[in-house]
Amino acid sequence: MKTYQIEPQAPLVFRSGKPFGEGSRDGANFPWPSSLAGLMRTVHWDAHHATEPPTQASCNDLLQLASVGPFLAKREQGKLTPMFVKPADALYLLKDEQADATEKMVYRLLPGECETDCGCDLPQGIKPVVAEQSAPKAKPQDGPAYWTLEQLLAWRCGNPIAFPDKHSYHLEQRTHVAIDGKTLAADAGRIFQTEGLDFSARRKDKSGTQQARGFEKFDWVFLARSAVNVASQMVTFGGERRLSWLQSLTDSNPLALPDTHRKTLQASRKISLTLVTPALFTQGWQPNWLGNEVPGIPGLKLKLVAAAVERWQSISGWDLLNKQAKAARKAVAAGATYWFEVEGEPPADWVDKLWLAPISDNEQDRRDGFGIVIPGIWK
Numbered sequence: 001m002k003t004y005q006i007e008p009q010a011p012l013v014f015r016s017g018k019p020f021g022e023g024s025r026d027g028a029n030f031p032w033p034s035s036l037a038g039l040m041r042t043v044h045w046d047a048h049h050a051t052e053p054p055t056q057a058s059c060n061d062l063l064q065l066a067s068v069g070p071f072l073a074k075r076e077q078g079k080l081t082p083m084f085v086k087p088a089d090a091l092y093l094l095k096d097e098q099a100d101a102t103e104k105m106v107y108r109l110l111p112g113e114c115e116t117d118c119g120c121d122l123p124q125g126i127k128p129v130v131a132e133q134s135a136p137k138a139k140p141q142d143g144p145a146y147w148t149l150e151q152l153l154a155w156r157c158g159n160p161i162a163f164p165d166k167h168s169y170h171l172e173q174r175t176h177v178a179i180d181g182k183t184l185a186a187d188a189g190r191i192f193q194t195e196g197l198d199f200s201a202r203r204k205d206k207s208g209t210q211q212a213r214g215f216e217k218f219d220w221v222f223l224a225r226s227a228v229n230v231a232s233q234m235v236t237f238g239g240e241r242r243l244s245w246l247q248s249l250t251d252s253n254p255l256a257l258p259d260t261h262r263k264t265l266q267a268s269r270k271i272s273l274t275l276v277t278p279a280l281f282t283q284g285w286q287p288n289w290l291g292n293e294v295p296g297i298p299g300l301k302l303k304l305v306a307a308a309v310e311r312w313q314s315i316s317g318w319d320l321l322n323k324q325a326k327a328a329r330k331a332v333a334a335g336a337t338y339w340f341e342v343e344g345e346p347p348a349d350w351v352d353k354l355w356l357a358p359i360s361d362n363e364q365d366r367r368d369g370f371g372i373v374i375p376g377i378w379k
Contacts, residue, residue, distance in 0.1 A: 002229060003249045004040075005080070006070065006222035006237060011172040011196030013239040028171055028195040030072075031222075031238065033277045033369030034317055037067040039237050040228040043246065047230050059321045066367040068356055069224030071276065072146060073254065074167060076218035080254040083146040083168075084276045084374070085335040087155060088308040089129070092143035092163075093136055104143060104163050107135035108155075110378065111306035111339050123286075127306045144168070149254075153261050156272060156376020169220045172198040194240070223255055225356070257355040265351045268377040269342040271302070273359065278313055278331035279371030280360045285309045285332055288361040295366060296357060299347040302340035309336045331370070339378055351375070 014031045041062040045054065052058075072083040089109040094102070112130030114120060120128055144164040151161050178190035199220035222244075232247035265271065282288045285307065294300045309332055316328040347353075360371035 001066070001068065001225040001227055003253045003255055004224045004226060005073075005247055005249055006224065006235075007245040007247075008197070008199045008221070008237070009234075009243040009245060011174075011198040012237060012242055012244070013194055013196045028197050030197070031070055032315055032317070033067070033069065033372070034315075035238065036070045036222075036224050036226075037065075037368045038320075039235060039246075040067050040224075040226040040230075041065050043230050043233070043235055044228040054321070056321070063364060063367065065227045066358075067224060067226040067228070067369045068358070068372055069277070069369060070222040071224065071255070072169070073221050073223045074148075074218050075221050080221070080223065080249075080252075082149040082223055082254050084149065084152050084274075085333075086143070086145055086147055086164075087152065087274045087337050088310050088333075088335045089272075089274075089337040090155065091131065091135065092141040093138045094141060095136070104141050106143075106155075106161055106163055108132045109308050109337075126304065129306050129308050152274070152374060153258065153376070156274065156374065157261070157264055158377065158379055167218075170198045170202065172196045196242070225255060255356060257352060262351050262355075264377060265354075265375055270305075270378050271340050271342060272376045272378045273338045273340065273354075273373040274376065275332060275334050275336045275371060276356075276374055277369055277372040278315065278334050279336070280315070280329060280331050280362065280365045281371075282361050284312075284330065285336070287338075287359060289359075294354070294357075295359060295361075295363070297347070297350055297353045300350045300354070301343040301346075303343050305339040305341055307336065307338045309333075 012028075012031070014029045014035060044065060045058075045062060049058070054062075074081040074083060091107045091109060092104050093107050095105045109129045109131055111127040114128055122128060144166040146168055147155070147164050151164060154161050173193050173195050175191070175193050178187040179185070180187045201216045201219040230246075230248075232245070234243050235246045236242065237244040279287075286304070289295055290302070290304055292301070294302060311333065312330045313333050314328050315331045317326045318324075319326050354373070354375050356372055356374065358366035358369060358371045359373055360366050365371065
């Protein structure tokens with residue numbers, strides 16, 4: 001697969017696919033993996049078959065082209081820092097809530113045991129998830145929604161991390177209005193708003209000194225991997241045909257598996273998998289392949305020990321081939337963490353194959369990029 005960078009040239013508009021009507025509001029969403037897969041397949045078709053009308057057979061061939069992502073990345077002076085959704089096994093808590101302290105810390109959730117005379121309705125063999133012993137009894141606090149790859153890997157190896165910096169893209173609202181041709185005034189029944197994801201560099205605080213004013217030194221882009229091989233070009237990513245610059249990264253791969261993390265994983269038989277894109281499972285939160293080999297990695301069998309899963313997400317879309325809406329489905333949100341034990345002797349290359357691999361149940365969902373994981377270890 002090739003690694004690509006997508007640089008938005010305007011605020012991008014993505015919808016969840018929920019019906020729009022009176023009293024409902026569907027704001028901007030981070031793009032689904034299927035949005036990226038559709039973009040890369042469209043670019044591939046335009047590059048190789050621009051004059052040919054698509055057929056059922058050619059569309060089936062396009063669906064075989066797999067993609068991974070998109071992932072948020074911070075770009076500063078040419079350096080790309082991949083960013084991922086905060087893992088669900090991390091808690092933001094005040095260090096000392098009783099003393100009215102404002103310092104926040106990151107505490108860990110781990111597979112544990114039920115206390116004496118307590119029980120739960122978890123499936124047989126699945127352990128409850130409990131907070132580490134040093135965590136204070138306090139209410140969860142708000143905090144950064146995205147972590148750097150370095151922070152996520154340190155967390156997945158069981159190391160403590162400092163409270164992350166709060167850096168992310170912004171939301172931009174645009175008001176649209178229709179003009180009545182007779183009165184040349186606004187048509188009150190046709191006023192609406194769209195919400196987009198603004199990835200441009202932000203203006204600094206105007207109240208600061210003259211030296212502190214201006215724009216931030218960083219902006220935001222997408223990173224992705226795809227089986228498609230195309231040249232750099234302008235593309236339309238998302239709704240309203242807003243432009244983005246697509247280019248391949250030939251000199252570096254910021255999504256590559258670090259050698260130190262590879263060695264750490266190979267030495268452990270207790271691994272965790274954190275979703276970095278939403279996953280689709282036929283049994284809701286639980287993979288259907290449990291008890292069998294991990295999809296795409298022959299010889300690797302995992303026993304589920306525990307899972308930290310947040311609220312499900314509704315995913316839909318538009319079927320361009322059949323010209324109809326896709327059925328809405330429930331997806332496990334990115335950030336969900338699963339703890340496993342490796343059964344038997346895994347294949348020699350299991351770590352490389354598991355890095356940024358899709359673990360959704362359906363093969364086509366995996367090609368579309370649903371259920372991409374970052375592996376770690378647990379103790």
